[in-house]
Each structure stands twice: as structure tokens, then as C-alpha cells.
Amino acid sequence: MLPSFFIAHGSPMLAIENNDYTQFLNQLGRDLPRPKAIVLFSAHWESGVQQVSRVDQYRTIYDFGGFDRSLYTIEYPAHGSNEIAGEIEDLFTKNGIPFKNETTRGLDHGAWVVLRMLYPDANIPVIAMSVNPALPPEEQYKIGAALSGLREKDILIIGSGGTVHNLGALKWADNGKADSWALEFDDWLAGNLEKWDLESLFNYNSLAPNASLAVPPYGNEHFVPIFYAMGAADNQPKAALLHRSFRYGNLSHSVWQFG
Template sequence: MTLPALFIAHGSPLLSVESSDYTQFLNQLGERLPAPKAIVVFTAHWDCPVPSVTMDEIHQTLHDFYGYPSAMYNIQYPAVGQTEIANEICALFSRSNLPYQPVHGRGLDHGVWVPLLHMYPEASIPVIAVSVDSLRSPQEQYDIGRMLEQLRHDNVLIVGSGGTVHNLRMLAQDDEPQDWAIEFDDWLGERLQQWNTRELFQYDKKAPHARTAVPSYGMEHIAPLFYAMGTADMSRTARRLFQAYPHGTLSLNCWQFGDGV
């Protein structure tokens, strides 16, 4: 079975305990998709120069955030790993002469488990986390994703978890969407739907408000978009499934890439 790839904005860690239109959407998305045999997540909260892959059969739940309600630090997402798929990822990287690093004992950061908590609350599907490198160009990030495209045709769900507009210094006091955030996402969305990689790969120079939407200290959050997009290079179709702006600027969106349900 072929599954689409997804880009999912994981928002604030508070998403784990919230009930909103977005969490309801994520719950329904998990119900709508055929059950994958494994989930591979490129996560913005694992940023390192060498592509790294979790190899564990059992994952810890990382509470890699500070200053939140104490109950959030008790949340567990006890998904298991899947070494067979992890080894296949490493083999695909090796086949493309891409250096990689198998990692044991890392655990799942909140970029992985927060959205999955709503999509697959029973944590019954094996999960493999893969790092991103925010210093690589979007073209390179896309090309790394493309190396894993065949996994989608073997009932593996590939997710990029991050955020398109994720400037925490620009959050507003209310939820009225800010024009500059909308304009950036609209520019991005038009080119995603056109699969216009020539302009997308230069979003930092061409997109309106790019430096505000994607500040230099937060480039790791848009990176998973390109990794996920690359895994659908053969079909080159993109569809936005959800969009909202809590705090006026924090872009919560979900994109589906490639053929599938």
C-alpha cells in the first residue's frame, strides 16, 4: 500500500493537552489514514549535521521543554521502535553515499510524540525518528527525503514535523491572524501546489516576510517540510489539509504530499 507523506506543524508543547480544531483534525487524520506498519518522523527538534536514525526497540518519551504545567511532564507516549525499518533507512542512505549515524537511547522528542499523541493515541504503531540539518540547503533536504521515497510504497507513513511560521518572538496576544504570516504561508502554499521547487528552494530570498517567518535561530522548523516533500518526488502533488494561526502568527498547518489516500 502506498501512503502519502505529511508535513505536520507540531506547534507548542501545550498541543499535547489542548482540545482544539487542530487536535480534532489530527485525530480524524489518524482515523482516516490506513494504519501504517511504521511511522518515520523527520523532527525539527533533532538538528544535527549527520543524518541520524533511532535504532531502539523501546523509546523513552522526552519532555524536552521548560516552564510548562507539571502534568505535561508525566505524559508518556510508549511507542516501540522498528529496527528493520531503521536499518532499511540506513541502507538507503548508504546506497546514495550519504554518511549517517545510527543512534541508540535517544528517545522521542516532543516534535515526534505531540502530534502522534493525537493521531495515534494508543501508541500502537512503531516509530523511527530521523534528524534534520537546518544548515543544509532546501535542495539538499529535499534530496535526502527523496532517498526514502520507496518506503511510502511499502505502507510506511513519513512525516515531517516542524512549522512554517514559527517565530516565537512574534506571538501576538490574541488569535487574530497577522497579515505577514498569512502572506508568507500563501506564497509557500502556491508554490507547493505548483511543485515549484526552483522558487521554493529560494524561499528565504523570494518569499514575503521570509526572515520574520523563518528567523535564523529557527530554520530547523521549516526543514522537515522539504524532507517530507522530497519523499513524494515521483508524483509531485501537494495539498493543504489544515491551516490556523493561534497567537496570530504560530502557523498550524498540515500538508499532504504524493499519491495515496
């Protein structure tokens, strides 16, 4: 059975950088058994109703500005899978989860930056999924849990975002040191993920130290993919932190394995 993952996609610059984090993701893709397909919940696709992609071949979306021009030439021409999308829709129907099909949207950088580092040949079918930051964490978790059986079919489930993501607090002159407030929040999160303490995690905004800095109330979309990924391992509740580093003072690069 494949695990599910929460993977930070960081800055778009990761797509052209060579550092400890990109090397870790490159190696992770080589170490994992080759999946039949990848289901990916991206922080950069927000929707009030769960969206399920039915796309034959994805275009690459450059949903950022002001970065190195070479980023805008990168293509990740992944194919979709109507078969796997249909299985997902059946599971959502069975579990009473409303959804819609999306037939034209490409892959945003929350998806393709991560996928390109894991599987650079773009030869594994991808089903892109939206997230709804307005849902309570319990409901986000339930959406992931509805898909937990897919892991037994060698389908890899990923939530792409960032545990600490506050663009207003970034220090672009990176000195390599992590801000203490970011570490305190991330340490609290790690302790509760490892205990699988759902009650505490679902109430992170009132219980976690520095929660309003790490996960700004106006921008929780990068944090919530962790609940979808965690829910996908509800049938095998264990969590392991595989990598953690920080850029720009407090932008987290973390990889959590669930299951």
C-alpha cells in the first residue's frame, strides 16, 4: 500500500534550483514504488465545491509573476485518467461528498513544481484536485478519507502546500536561519501529527503557538492540503516527517508521509 504525502511546493524557484530540498524530492521519486496514478490536491486551486479533473493532457499554468524568465518555458505535459477520475467520483458519491468535473484546467505550480521533481518524465497519469479553505478541517479530512482505499491500488495521493506560509513575513535576503515563531508552530504541528491528535489539529488556529502568523486567517489555502493528505491515510493512521527546512526566514519546506 502506498503512503500519502503532504509536500511543500515553496517558491516557484524550486523548479530551477538545486538544493537539499530539491535533491530530497528527486530521490523520493526514485525511492517510491512507481504509482499507477497520482491524485494531487493543490493549494493553488481553490473551489467551493470539490473539483475533479477530467483532462486528457494538461497544459502548464504559470500562476506567478516576477520570477526568472526561464520558469515560464517549463512544460509538464502530464496526462489525466478518466478511469481513475471515475473511481474518485464513485467514492465521493458513496460518501456523500459533492463534486464537479473540470475538463479544461491545467496544472498550477503547486502541482507541476512538485510533480516535476518527483517524476520529471511526466509519464504517470495525474488527477488534479481542488481544495476548499472555507471548509472545517474535519470536512477536508473526510474528503481525503473517502479516497483512502485508492492507496491499496497503487495510487499516490499528495497534498501540496506549506505548513508555514505567510508571504508578508518572508525575508527575501535569506540568511539560512528559521524564525523562532515559525519553528514553534511547526514543532507543535509535528508533535500532534505524530500523535494523530485530530482534535488538536482540527483546532490548530486556537491551540497552536503563532498560528495566526504561520497560517494567516486570510490565507490558509496552503495549510489545508495537509488535512486532505492525512485523511487519505485514515485507514493507517501514522505520520512521519521525512524532511524539514526553511527558506526566507519562515517559508517551510516539509514533507510528511502518512500511512
